[in-house]
Amino acid sequence: MSLLPSTDDVTAEQEGDIRVLGVDEDETANVFEALSSETARRILTAIYDDPAPPSELATRLDLSLQNVSYHLDNLEEAGVVRVADTRYSEKGKEMNVYAPADDPVVVFVGTTERKTGLLDLLKRLVGATGLLFLVSAFLFVFQAFGQPGGAGDTPTILELLSFPGLEFLLGGLFVLGLVVLWWARNR
Template structure:
């Protein structure tokens, strides 16, 4: 019976952030939809994982009717959309909701300023994904502390054996490297953080140059 009902697909929000100016045409609808705590909780939950109305009711601890009311308002404001359709074990059709945008930024300023901010955010967010891939590759190639142990006999196993031996001989176990030590010695983490700083700096310089034109 379960084969009759398709599994839920992964849903990715659009890559571009949405920048809403407080004096823009869509500001009233967006701010009105987000005026309630429950609506903001629903939108936050959907950014974490798309869900049906009944799942959202459980996650934000409210009634199904209340969730549906706020989903309608969020949909009218263009903040959520119907991302998929799934079926319950009883064959009932259920809509899966997801965020309409990868990120939402509400700003005050002239139209030309918000347009520049939209472009800056797009470039910044667009650079994070390839940077993460490069950082992960560096971590693996340079055998960093967070690199996957494909052989299954990495430092964790060696440390466990060493700790057991030390405990048997001296009655004490070395605590080993701390998380901070691992982070500071990780080539992937250092590369990623350095890349983020460079991206933010480049984006800020580009935005400042546009404002001075």
Template sequence: MTSLLPLKSGTDPSADRDLDPELLGLTEEQADEILAAISSMTARRILDVLYDEPRPTSEIATALDSSVQNVSYHLERLEDADLVEVVDTWYSAQGREMDVYGPTNGGLVLYAGAETTTPSLKRALGRTVGGIGILGAVSVIVHLQWARSGPFAPARRVAPIGAQPADPTLQESIVQFLTGPGGVLLGAWLVLIAVVAVRWYWHRYRPAREHA
């Protein structure tokens, strides 16, 4: 007789689990517990399986061709090290509850030395300044081409009859650049660089420094 109880719950245990990678220095206290938990190849294979898809103990054992008792032992150690957790509950054909395990993070990264593993703010600023210099040069070239382009050329100041037309002052040249296509192009690039820099700082540099 077929059981009316579902084998799996109606929700995907992987859904809504947007996990961040875990950065852990080798000298941190938690490193000893984690290294002890993953010292066995079986434990590492369990983690690999669970990163692919959350599963109950019996399915993990089947995937690894191991016993349920052996998998349960390593799952307990991984859970104590805060590497896996119960993310859902399924039911067997006999109606028995089965805990579904999944990783507690999006990836485990063990590192030695913060300077080699965290993004360099000084290097990023250097690249940004260099990029702005290149973009500025390109913008000036665009402006000069526009300034020489026939009917779109900026008008010179009116000079007395017979006199040579006066060249624009420095202030007028700056205004012409800022209001021309070169200035608009440079402004758009600067805004884009600022947005990318802010996203890099909040999503890469700041989290990495907090874990360092």
């Protein structure tokens, strides 16, 4: 069955906050239960590759529509997938297009205190890494194009690879790695 509008505009990116779940939480049990079936995991993998309505997933995975719908309902209830869009079939029937949930899920073993610390650390690492890349990019642009000189002074690839931005980025990533190791060891 082909769809009139394309599902190409539905993405499989997860843009929300990371959901950190302790292994002993009720919500985690729902996620584990929903993912306990190989069929559910195949469906989840398929929508990460290409969000789609149940009928398309059934065809793609060679499963019955009822089986796909059952697992999608369980995955949606567990918060692992979401309805990202609706489409209409050639016959005019409205169909939900499923995609991964906006919030990626991380399951851990430990106490609530550790959960909060892990989430905070992950958020800080994302911010710190982004800042490192921005400063490094600025230094790269300055090194490559900001230096005075004639038109013939274009830097070579070898000169660009030895720019201060790369050294700054590598040093910053090394320091972040040390911080993560220290944090993990002291927990």
